Structures are given as C-alpha cells and as structure tokens.
Amino acid sequence: MSLLELRDVTAGYGAKLVISDVSLTLAAGEIVALLGHNGAGKTTTLKTIMGLLPARSGAVSLMDQDVSSLATPGRIKLGLRLLPEGRGIFPDLSVADNIEAVAAQNCKGGDLFGPAEVYQLLPVLDERRTTIAGTMSGGQQQMLALSLALLGRPHCLMLDEPSIGLAPNLVERMFDQLRSLSRSHGLGTLLVEQNVAAAMRVADRVIIMNSGKIVFSGTPDGARAAGVWHYF
Amino acid sequence: MLLLQLLINGLVTGSALGIIAISFSLAYSTTRIFHVAHAGIYTLAGYVAYALEKSGAPDIVGLLAAMAICAVAGALIQSELYARLAQRRASHLAVLIASLGLLAVIQNFLASVFTPNILPFGSAWRGRTLSFGGVTLTEVQIATLVICLAVFPCSLWFTRRTVLGKQIRAVASNPFLAEITALRPQRTFVIVMAIASAMVAIPGALVAFDFGVQPYDGTTVLLTATIAVIAGGIGSLTGAFLMAMLISVLQNLSLLVISGEWSVGVTFLIFLVFMLFRPRGLFTRR
Numbered sequence: 035m036s037l038l039e040l041r042d043v044t045a046g047y048g049a050k051l052v053i054s055d056v057s058l059t060l061a062a063g064e065i066v067a068l069l070g071h072n073g074a075g076k077t078t079t080l081k082t083i084m085g086l087l088p089a090r091s092g093a094v095s096l097m098d099q100d101v102s103s104l105a106t107p108g109r110i111k112l113g114l115r116l117l118p119e120g121r122g123i124f125p126d127l128s129v130a131d132n133i134e135a136v137a138a139q140n141c142k143g144g145d146l147f148g149p150a151e152v153y154q155l156l157p158v159l160d161e162r163r164t165t166i167a168g169t170m171s172g173g174q175q176q177m178l179a180l181s182l183a184l185l186g187r188p189h190c191l192m193l194d195e196p197s198i199g200l201a202p203n204l205v206e207r208m209f210d211q212l213r214s215l216s217r218s219h220g221l222g223t224l225l226v227e228q229n230v231a232a233a234m235r236v237a238d239r240v241i242i243m244n245s246g247k248i249v250f251s252g253t254p255d256g257a258r259a260a261g262v263w264h265y266f
Numbered sequence: 267m268l269l270l271q272l273l274i275n276g277l278v279t280g281s282a283l284g285i286i287a288i289s290f291s292l293a294y295s296t297t298r299i300f301h302v303a304h305a306g307i308y309t310l311a312g313y314v315a316y317a318l319e320k321s322g323a324p325d326i327v328g329l330l331a332a333m334a335i336c337a338v339a340g341a342l343i344q345s346e347l348y349a350r351l352a353q354r355r356a357s358h359l360a361v362l363i364a365s366l367g368l369l370a371v372i373q374n375f376l377a378s379v380f381t382p383n384i385l386p387f388g389s390a391w392r393g394r395t396l397s398f399g400g401v402t403l404t405e406v407q408i409a410t411l412v413i414c415l416a417v418f419p420c421s422l423w424f425t426r427r428t429v430l431g432k433q434i435r436a437v438a439s440n441p442f443l444a445e446i447t448a449l450r451p452q453r454t455f456v457i458v459m460a461i462a463s464a465m466v467a468i469p470g471a472l473v474a475f476d477f478g479v480q481p482y483d484g485t486t487v488l489l490t491a492t493i494a495v496i497a498g499g500i501g502s503l504t505g506a507f508l509m510a511m512l513i514s515v516l517q518n519l520s521l522l523v524i525s526g527e528w529s530v531g532v533t534f535l536i537f538l539v540f541m542l543f544r545p546r547g548l549f550t551r552r
Contacts, residue, residue, distance in 0.1 A: 084446060086445070086446070106445060106446060106448070107448045107450060110446070110447070110448040111448070115446075116446045118442065118443065118446065121440060121442060121443060122443060123440070123443070124435070124436040124439040124440045124443060124444075125439055125440065126435065126438070126439040126501070127432065127435055127436055127439055131432045131435070131436075132436070134429060134432055135429070135432040135433045135435075135436040135449065136436070136447045136449070138429045138432075138433065139433070139447065139448045139449055140447065140448055182443070182447060185447075
C-alpha cells in the first residue's frame with residue numbers, strides 16, 4: 035500500500051501553472067528526496083498535497099483514499115504532516131505551549147506521538163519547556179518544528195528544506211533521526227532539500243523536478259550515475 | 267482631596283478603558299484587522315442594557331444579555347464580513363474601510379431606533395454613593411472598578427493558561443503553521459471576535475449605567491483605547507491595560523491645571539511624545 039500517491043497532478047497560482055503532470059508514490063518507512071533548483075515546483079507540490087493549493091487536474095491519494103476534494107484539516111486527520119520551510123514553530127509561545135496547543139488538536143488518543151513521546155525523542159525540548167520558542171537556536175527551533183509535525187498519528191511526513199540555516203553536523207544528526215523515525219514507526223517521508231548531497235545520503239529514492247515536471251525518478255545511485263547535477 | 271478624587275475617578279474610567287483596550291488588542295493581535303467596528307459593539311452593549319432596563323429587567327440581566335448579544339454580533343462580523351473579505355483577498359485598507367462602514371451602520375441604526383440623544387438609565391444604584399477617606403463614588407463606579415479589575419487577570423489567565431488561549435496565541439504567532447497543524451485559524455478568528463466582543467460589552471454596559479447611552483460616543487473611546495494598545499506594546503494585554511489606566515488617570519489629573527475640553531488633546535500630546543521615545547510601546551513582544 036502506498037501512503038501517498040499523486041497521479042498526473044497539475045497546479046498553480048492564478049493563471050500561472052507551476053507543476054504539471056506530477057506523479058509520485060511514497061511507501062511506509064520510505065524516505066523520498068524531492069530535489070530541484072529554486073522555482074522547480076517542489077514547494078508547490080507539497081502545498082498541493084497538503085490541500086493548501088487546489089489541484090487543477092489529477093488526483094492526490096492518502097492511505098489509498100482519494101483526498102483531492104478534502105480540505106487541509108481532513109488530510110491532517112489522515113496522518114499527513116508538513117514541516118514548512120523556516121516557519122515551523124509558534125515563535126511567541128514557550129516550547130511547552132507550542133506542543134500543548136498542537137497536541138490538543140491532533141492528539142485524540144491512540145497516538146504515535148503525544149507530548150511525552152516527543153519530549154523523550156527530543157530531550158533538548160524537555161530542557162527548554164519554558165523557553166520562548168523564537169529565542170532558541172536554529173537547530174533547537176527545527177527540533178521543535180519536527181516535534182509539532184510528529185504530534186498525533188502521522189503517517190506521511192513532508193519536510194520543506196529542513197536543513198536551511200543549520201550547521202552540517204546538525205543536518206546530519208537530524209537526517210539520522212529522520213531515518214530512524216521512518217524505519218521504527220513506518221513513516222513515509224517526502225524530503226524537499228537544497229542540500230542535495232545530504233538528501234541523497236538519507237533518501238531511499240530520489241525524484242528530481244525541473245520547470246514543474248518530474249525529470250528523474252530512481253535510486254540515489256541511479257541519480258549519480260545518470261549525471262543529473264545540471265538540474266541543481 | 268480633589269487630587270485623590272480625580273485619581274480614583276481616573277482609575278475607574280481607566281479600568282473600563284483597559285478592558286476596551288485589551289479586548290481590541292486580543293482581536294487585533296490575532297486577526298490583524300484594525301477592528302474599528304469594535305466601537306460599535308461597545309455602543310451596542312449599552313443600548314442592549316438600556317432596552318432591557320426599560321423593559322423592567324435588572325441591570326445584571328442587561329449586562330449579561332449585552333455580553334451574549336455582542337458575542338454573537340462579533341462572531342457574525344468575523345464570519346460574514348471579515349472572513350469573506352479575506353477570501354476575496356481584500357487589502358488591509360479595504361478591510362479597514364469596511365470596518366469603518368460597519369461602525370457607521372451600527373451607530374446610525376442605534377440613532378434611528380433610539381434617537382441620537384443621550385438616554386440616561388433610571389436605575390437607583392447610579393445615584394447611590396459611598397464615601398471613604400474623602401472620596402465619593404457611585405455604586406456603579408465601584409462596580410465598574412471591581413468588575414473591570416477582575417476581568418483583567420481573568421483574561422491573562424485565559425490567554426496564558428487555557429488550551430484555547432494558547433491556541434489563540436499560536437494562531438496569532440504563526441497563522442500559516444496554525445493552518446497546517448489543524449488549528450483552523452478562521453474558526454479561531456470567529457471565537458476570538460466573540461470573546462473580544464463579549465469583553466467590550468462589560469465596560470460598554472457598565473459605563474452606560476453611569477453616563478447613559480449615546481450612539482456616537484464609542485469612536486473617541488476606542489481611539490483612546492487603541493492609543494493604549496499601541497503605547498502599551500502591540501500584543502501585550504498587560505501593556506494595554508496599564509497604559510489605559512495611565513492615560514485615564516493623566517486625563518483626570520490634567521483637570522487640575524487645564525479645562526476638561528483639552529484633556530483629549532493632552533492625551534494625544536502625551537502619546538506623541540511617548541512614541542517618539544518608545545516607538546514600539548512599553549511592553550514590546552519579542
């Protein structure tokens with residue numbers, strides 16, 4: 035069963051089409067890196083999957099259920115999560131209030147991750163419970179953003195440039211954590227990254243977009259062999 | 267003694283102004299709408315209480331009914347006006363003009379139904395006074411001070427300690443993230459407008475018990491409250507409340523040296539000087 039499937043999805047803003055005929059699948063426990071240069075349509079693809087932007091044509095399925103006409107909250111309920119680029123926290127709230135506000139909405143019993151689990155998974159947040167989130171370091175803020183995305187019963191995690199502004203060793207640690215989360219909890223992860231080398235190291239499969247279309251889909255080794263570097 | 271009386275009078279009107287300011291601040295910092303029509307809700311509260319008093323209901327019923335009706339009115343303004351404008355991607359200026367238009371509609375509606383004249387309440391307690399230490403206050407003034415001073419910490423507790431309060435602050439802090447974590451910002455905006463409108467109905471009814479109702483009074487009151495919100499630091503309920511108290515006390519104390527008709531001018535002059543030195547307000551949020 036694929037957690038997420040896009041079939042020939044076309045979307046855009048106003049009269050402008052940004053992505054066309056995008057098809058992809060994501061399975062449980064799998065990390066797929068969605069790569070491409072700025073403006074290739076990666077974030078637009080994530081927004082369309084999330085229901086923030088309507089698909090003009092094609093279909094989006096979550097857990098084998100067509101969600102094309104389902105609004106964002108309904109997709110979240112089905113386990114879809116997005117960690118947005120650079121703004122994944124509530125900066126004016128304390129760490130504990132960030133987690134409590136989202137947990138109250140998304141943790142309804144039988145959760146994979148409640149507040150206790152995320153504090154255990156990311157101990158730095160436990161130590162910083164009373165700290166105002168916006169005053170923490172970039173790495174700590176990204177950990178908090180990840181914890182907010184995990185709360186409840188996530189099945190499919192989409193991360194938009196999670197490594198931006200982070201030191202290389204932090205990126206490596208975060209990606210290691212993502213890999214172990216995917217494996218241990220069967221999470222499907224769609225990873226949009228500018229840091230191509232780091233993303234290729236962690237990903238099981240690589241999808242490369244250019245001008246709103248998918249131009250390569252295969253394994254990281256296949257991508258290296260195919261010489262796709264001119265797309266970045 | 268006059269100094270003390272003016273100081274206490276300032277605290278009474280300041281506590282009422284403080285609730286108007288924090289209710290406006292709550293609505294503004296969450297929705298980012300400069301909700302001028304809040305003045306209309308404030309005025310509406312007085313007229314609801316007035317109509318109920320004339321029909322023989324006790325003033326406490328008038329106060330509670332004003333809160334309930336204003337909460338519904340606030341929710342409707344958000345869901346039927348502001349949310350629709352947001353859906354149509356109206357600019358901030360267009361929303362401000364819509365809010366101003368709505369204020370005019372509310373004021374004119376009340377004037378046409380109740381006349382544009384000042385209509386006093388007939389309740390006995392507005393005339394009953396208590397004196398202590400040379401200061402005399404009416405029972406209505408005491409009720410205003412006690413209730414408004416109690417509402418302030420309650421509102422702080424609500425926004426800081428309750429889950430709904432935290433979710434409201436979360437929506438205010440990052441609306442996009444709120445959208446993708448199922449916090450439903452549009453629904454939260456409706457709830458916030460209902461709460462802010464119920465809150466402003468408290469001073470709306472209490473001040474009306476004291477001074478009567480008049481359809482166009484709310485505009486200057488709200489303008490003064492917004493000064494308190496900005497000077498107190500946008501987003502800080504404590505800043506807004508303390509600033510409202512300070513402005514009101516200064517306005518009252520200015521009567522010692524100048525005539526009452528200049529007190530509004532004095533308020534704005536103090537605000538201008540203050541903002542030159544602290545342009546981001548007293549309690550700046552992060």
